[in-house]
Amino acid sequence: MQRLFWIDEINKLYLLQIKQQQVSLFGDGHIHKTYLVDLEDEKWILQQFNQQVFKYPERISHNHEVLIKEINQGELPFILPLPIPNKQGKLFSLIDENYFRISPFVSGKCVNEVSGSYQAYLAAKAFAQFILAGMHIPASAFQETIPGFHDLPLRYEQLLAAIKSTLRPIQGEVKELVDFYLKQKVLVQEYVTWKTKLPLRMTHSDTKINNLIYAPDFSKVNAVIDLDTIMAGYVYYDFGDLVRTVACTEGESSKNWDAIKVDKTKYEALIRGFQEVGEGVFTQDEMQSLPYGGQMMTCIMGFRFLTDYLNGNIYYSIHYEEQNLHRAKNQMFLLKALQDM
Numbered sequence: 559m560q561r562l563f564w565i566d567e568i569n570k571l572y573l574l575q576i577k578q579q580q581v582s583l584f585g586d587g588h589i590h591k592t593y594l595v596d597l598e599d600e601k602w603i604l605q606q607f608n609q610q611v612f613k614y615p616e617r618i619s620h621n622h623e624v625l626i627k628e629i630n631q632g633e634l635p636f637i638l639p640l641p642i643p644n645k646q647g648k649l650f651s652l653i654d655e656n657y658f659r660i661s662p663f664v665s666g667k668c669v670n671e672v673s674g675s676y677q678a679y680l681a682a683k684a685f686a687q688f689i690l691a692g693m694h695i696p697a698s699a700f701q702e703t704i705p706g707f708h709d710l711p712l713r714y715e716q717l718l719a720a721i722k723s724t725l726r727p728i729q730g731e732v733k734e735l736v737d738f739y740l741k742q743k744v745l746v747q748e749y750v751t752w753k754t755k756l757p758l759r760m761t762h763s764d765t766k767i768n769n770l771i772y773a774p775d776f777s778k779v780n781a782v783i784d785l786d787t788i789m790a791g792y793v794y795y796d797f798g799d800l801v802r803t804v805a806c807t808e809g810e811s812s813k814n815w816d817a818i819k820v821d822k823t824k825y826e827a828l829i830r831g832f833q834e835v836g837e838g839v840f841t842q843d844e845m846q847s848l849p850y851g852g853q854m855m856t857c858i859m860g861f862r863f864l865t866d867y868l869n870g871n872i873y874y875s876i877h878y879e880e881q882n883l884h885r886a887k888n889q890m891f892l893l894k895a896l897q898d899m
């Protein structure tokens with residue numbers, strides 16, 4: 559690994575003694591650069607924060623401070639590893655114009671696919687319990703860390719703009735995907751209708767399955783992670799992203815197109831998890847909006863991957879040029895399967 563320019567400053571700011579050889583890249587996130595810091599008697603997660611994606615780090619700090627104040631961590635059945643303050647009391651540390659932060663490392667298993675319906679059920683329960691833990695906090699207490707993050711009409715507009723301005727030829731497979739996603743206008747209209755019926759809650763808003771850490775034996779959930787998108791949202795967002803990443807027979811990066819189907823047993827397990835936790839707490843409309851959530855979140859990721867491909871891959875990290883196109887194609891097959899259910 560090349561010399562890490564931030565180590566000395568981090569050591570000063572967090573009163574640590576990290577050596578370069580104790581730092582290694584960690585995890586599968588698409589956004590931040592995440593490292594595991596393995597000291598002899600303790601482990602930390604250190605992140606070099608992506609300011610291109612999150613343009614308002616101060617809003618994230620604000621939301622995290624709300625959580626630190628309002629959520630009794632002892633009452634949560636899992637850990638919420640929020641960043642620790644540096645010696646100036648700040649959750650972010652600015653080093654050479656880059657933002658860094660450190661949070662507790664939670665051991666366990668982080669997976670991109672679950673292997674059975676019990677794991678699906680546990681994930682759903684954990685994310686629903688997270689929403690529940692924040693229900694006493696007015697949604698207006700949270701700031702929008704990415705404006706319009708799950709705003710489907712806005713993402714549709716962004717796709718239209720990318721189609722107009724792209725330097726890539728819209729033909730063949732690209733055209734097929736563009737046509738498919740433009741036809742999802744119906745889901746965009748449904749979004750507007752649900753908006754009039756549902757309350758805003760504190761949601762995690764990025765509940766893909768690898769944003770959760772299971773116990774090593776998968777008997778429970780140890781932690782809910784990736785806490786930058788916690789803000790006001792709809793319950794179906796968090797259910798929907800689980801459907802997208804748990805109830806699909808193939809992972810988000812699979813190109814095994816014919817195998818992309820809905821795993822109904824896992825889908826039912828997700829519903830069960832949300833029902834058990836949300837019974838008598840979530841409104842009837844919120845419970846009824848859950849199936850829409852699966853479709854909507856799959857559709858929005860398809861919009862976003864395709865938009866990014868058309869824009870020249872400026873948002874998501876990729877390993878090869880067509881990867882965002884393939885991610886959008888993967889989501890198209892899943893969305894079709896969800897719509898046929």
Ligand code: GN1
Nearest residue numbers: 586587588589590764766769784859
């Ligand atoms: C990003 O950071 P990560 O990989 O958990 C993205 C999510 C997408 C996801 C798709 C801030 O999440 O919205 O669902 O990739 N996060 C952001 O894999 O854009």
Ligand code: MG
Nearest residue numbers: 587768769784
């Ligand atoms: Mg992540």
